[in-house]
Amino acid sequence: MTVVSISMPDDLLERLDGFADEHGYTGRSEVVREAARNLLGEFDDVNLEDEELMGIVTVIFDYETTSVEEQMMHLRHEHEDLVASNFHSHVGDHYCVELFVVEGELDDISSFVGKIRATNDTLSVDYSILPISEFTHTLEAAE
Structure with missing residues (x-):
C-alpha cells in the first residue's frame, strides 16, 4: 500500500x-x-446520470472569515445557470450559513460542490440531491 x-x-x-x-x-x-x-x-450513482437533478448545498463558515462569503458569491455568479436560488443567514455568535438551491446535471452539481469544498475556511459543506423526475411521476400519478 x-x-x-x-x-x-x-x-x-x-x-x-x-x-x-x-x-x-x-x-x-x-x-x-x-x-x-x-x-x-458520492456522485458515482449511475441512476442519477443523464437525469435533471435538484438539490440543496449547505455551507457553514465563521463570519469573521470574510473571504469565504466573497468566495461563495463568486461561485454563485460563476454558476448562475446552476444556482436557482441562495440564502444567507447568521447563526450563533459567529457563524454564517449559505444555502444554495441548485438545478442541473450530476457533473455540474458535482463540480459546484467540489469548488465549495475546496474553499479555504469553510467549516462544513453538505448537500442533498434528487432527480426531478421522481416528483414529476408523483404529480402525474396524483392527477
Whole structure:
C-alpha cells in the first residue's frame, strides 16, 4: 500500500484521531481511506446520470472569515445557470450559513460542490440531491 502524506489543521487531526478511537478504527489511515471512498463514491450513482437533478448545498463558515462569503458569491455568479436560488443567514455568535438551491446535471452539481469544498475556511459543506423526475411521476400519478 502506498503511503501518502497530507497536511491538516491540528484541530481537525485531533477530531480525526478522536473519531478513530471512539468508533473502533485501527487508526487515522483507516478513517481517511473510508472518507476518501465515500467522497469519491458520492456522485458515482449511475441512476442519477443523464437525469435533471435538484438539490440543496449547505455551507457553514465563521463570519469573521470574510473571504469565504466573497468566495461563495463568486461561485454563485460563476454558476448562475446552476444556482436557482441562495440564502444567507447568521447563526450563533459567529457563524454564517449559505444555502444554495441548485438545478442541473450530476457533473455540474458535482463540480459546484467540489469548488465549495475546496474553499479555504469553510467549516462544513453538505448537500442533498434528487432527480426531478421522481416528483414529476408523483404529480402525474396524483392527477
